[in-house]
Amino acid sequence: MLPRADTAAEFFSPDYASARGRFRAAALRAGAALDTLPLAARGPRDEALTIDIAWLGARQPRRVLLHLSGVHGVEAFAGSAAQLALLAAPPPLPADGALVLLHVLNPYGMAWLRRANEHNVDLNRNFHVDNGIWTGAPPLYKRLDALLNPASPPSRDAFALRLAAAGWRHGVQAVRQAIAHGQHRYPRGLFYGGAELQPGPRLFIDWLQKRLGGAEALFAIDMHTGLGPHGKDTLIREPGVGSASVETLQAALDRPLSGGNAAPAAYTVRGSLGAALPGLLPQTRMEFVLQEIGTWPALRVISALRDENRWHHYGDGGLDHPSKRRLLEALCPAADDWREAAVMHGHGLVYRAACWTFGEKSA
Numbered sequence: 001m002l003p004r005a006d007t008a009a010e011f012f013s014p015d016y017a018s019a020r021g022r023f024r025a026a027a028l029r030a031g032a033a034l035d036t037l038p039l040a041a042r043g044p045r046d047e048a049l050t051i052d053i054a055w056l057g058a059r060q061p062r063r064v065l066l067h068l069s070g071v072h073g074v075e076a077f078a079g080s081a082a083q084l085a086l087l088a089a090p091p092p093l094p095a096d097g098a099l100v101l102l103h104v105l106n107p108y109g110m111a112w113l114r115r116a117n118e119h120n121v122d123l124n125r126n127f128h129v130d131n132g133i134w135t136g137a138p139p140l141y142k143r144l145d146a147l148l149n150p151a152s153p154p155s156r157d158a159f160a161l162r163l164a165a166a167g168w169r170h171g172v173q174a175v176r177q178a179i180a181h182g183q184h185r186y187p188r189g190l191f192y193g194g195a196e197l198q199p200g201p202r203l204f205i206d207w208l209q210k211r212l213g214g215a216e217a218l219f220a221i222d223m224h225t226g227l228g229p230h231g232k233d234t235l236i237r238e239p240g241v242g243s244a245s246v247e248t249l250q251a252a253l254d255r256p257l258s259g260g261n262a263a264p265a266a267y268t269v270r271g272s273l274g275a276a277l278p279g280l281l282p283q284t285r286m287e288f289v290l291q292e293i294g295t296w297p298a299l300r301v302i303s304a305l306r307d308e309n310r311w312h313h314y315g316d317g318g319l320d321h322p323s324k325r326r327l328l329e330a331l332c333p334a335a336d337d338w339r340e341a342a343v344m345h346g347h348g349l350v351y352r353a354a355c356w357t358f359g360e361k362s363a
Ligand SMILES: [Zn+2]
Pocket: 072, 075, 224, 225, 226
């Protein structure tokens, strides 16, 4: 059963603490088992921060559909809302199947309205589980560092104009790729991938290998916001991840895919969760799709990220500040129609992935 579009915005929560409470209550109402992975970091009202996992269906499943929210902290509002909609109306599960909802991999970022975690790490650049590359930055990022990451509180400093000049000089796509690729050189900078595996990813990996190591097939969906047309969803495949052909998967999901051996994605990244999954569960047949719900133009999003990052490192970092409100709007628009679309896209993709995972094709 699909949620009603005209009331779907009600699944959005105003803050991390209420989202967590609603998720846990809805999981219990739905008869799900709950796992809780506690983090040492605290929220703005000194509240506990946990990664919560709701488990519906078989406890030793052969086929699993895993839905992740909040890898990027503040982007979790949409993923959390979609997960509440899923707990209210989950897809039918076979006797050997499970639907697993991981609520907010980066709760610090959601609670503090940041994209990065408690160590300023972008968790989707932190999953270097095999190759362990923890140094360096793209050469062009080094040239852009002073523009992207000024060591001062937010101010009007003609960022848009200067970024446009950099694009004119180096090429817009080259600049975009250099910024978003991930870097390990500037610990207070944007898109910092960290110097080691972070607590949240470590807890997640331990849990994943312990609880899902025996599954034959896993379909993972990682829900994000920001990239792409406003209120539309874009599905991105990781290069080298997934056994089905692009055409087969596109037909099953009723959507075009970008990335991987499909059409090129907006940019490529290093150290993403999706790219790490096959190595973490080598026995498991894997599909992975990153779902982006588009918000605002990239310049607005990067400006908001930049201002909030300056406020965090060089202001007092408190929530009652325009840079926090601007970042929230940049990655979680307040308008009901956007929120309704986000829930419907999130919920709808899980239903289509459930048909694929639990249907005849993969049996
Ligand atoms: Zn994201």
